[in-house]
Amino acid sequence: xxxxxxxxxxxxxxxxxxxxxxxxxxxxxxxxxxxxxxxxxxxxxxxxxxxxxxxxxxxxxxxxxxxxxxxxxxxxxxxxxxxxxxxxxxxxxxxxxxxxxxxxxxxxxxxxxxxxxxxxxxxxxxxxxxxxxxxxxxxxxxxxxxxxxxxxxxxxxxxxxxxxxxxxxxxxxxxxxxxxxxxxxxxxxxxxxxxxxxxxxx
Numbered sequence: 001x002x003x004x005x006x007x008x009x010x011x012x013x014x015x016x017x018x019x020x021x022x023x024x025x026x027x028x029x030x031x032x033x034x035x036x037x038x039x040x041x042x043x044x045x046x047x048x049x050x051x052x053x054x055x056x057x058x059x060x061x062x063x064x065x066x067x068x069x070x071x072x073x074x075x076x077x078x079x080x081x082x083x084x085x086x087x088x089x090x091x092x093x094x095x096x097x098x099x100x101x102x103x104x105x106x107x108x109x110x111x112x113x114x115x116x117x118x119x120x121x122x123x124x125x126x127x128x129x130x131x132x133x134x135x136x137x138x139x140x141x142x143x144x145x146x147x148x149x150x151x152x153x154x155x156x157x158x159x160x161x162x163x164x165x166x167x168x169x170x171x172x173x174x175x176x177x178x179x180x181x182x183x184x185x186x187x188x189x190x191x192x193x194x195x196x197x198x199x200x201x202x
Contacts, residue, residue, distance in 0.1 A: 009035065061132070063108045063125045065090050073097075073105055080104045085142040085195075086129065086158065088112050088151065091184035092144065099188040102195055104142070107132065112150035113157055121157065130161055133168065140169040142198055146182050159201050171198040 005013070009031055016027035034042050058064070059071035066072070073079055073093070083104025087093055088111060096102050109124045121127070133141070143158055145151030159170055173194040183191065 062106050063110065063128055064093055064106060078103075081136070082139040083142065084129075084132075084138050084140070085144050087144045087183065088146055088154070089184065092146075095184050095186060095191055096144070096195070099191045099195070101192040104140075109154070112145060112148070112154040114150045124154075126158065126161060129158070133162060133165055137165060137168065139167075140171060142195070143170065143172045143201070144183065144195075155201075169200060171200045173198045 012031040012034065013024070013027045016022050016030045017024055019027075022030070034045070055067045056065050057067070059066045059074055061074040062071060064071045064073070068075070080103050083102075084107050085096065085102060085104055086107045086109065087096070088109050090108055093106050093108060096106075107125070107129045109126065109129075111119055111124050113119060113121065113124070141158075141162060143155045145155045155172060162168060162170055174196075186194075
């Protein structure tokens with residue numbers, strides 16, 4: 001990074017660079033966009049960022065993010081609580097909701113198993129899911145991990161963890177999604193086809 005930048009600009013560029021998918025050049029463009037913008041824009045950005053930590057919490061039921069007591073899905077009595085769709089990230093919930101074809105509830109793991117990055121079962125909400133199934137047994141668990149090596153490993157691990165619940169149907173969304181892609185980038189038609197064509201794994 002250029003030493004010619006003022007310290008405050010360098011600090012902002014470094015902060016943007018730590019965001020996923022933002023390289024140094026993109027971070028520089030974002031920083032200088034804020035330099036040129038009115039003061040109100042920077043204040044609004046700072047306030048919104050701080051609100052993420054003060055206003056948001058995890059839904060005690062599904063572990064999705066929410067600013068209320070329960071997330072909107074768990075708080076909706078019209079949803080089918082007998083179907084739990086397990087996803088990696090909150091963005092995956094948004095993708096399914098956009099598709100508009102699923103009326104069950106969710107469980108958000110907040111990642112996938114990745115031992116190389118130090119992400120094991122303890123770093124995910126897997127224990128919460130097992131306890132949820134034990135306390136209020138659903139009829140079906142839909143495993144909707146991303147079609148990646150980590151997603152496949154997570155799906156297999158969950159299948160083993162849930163094997164004790166003999167009456168539980170465990171299914172995996174169909175392979176309408178290209179390997180290596182992410183659910184949050186899938187279009188509504190592809191995601192809907194993957195959901196409706198899911199396969200039982202137990």
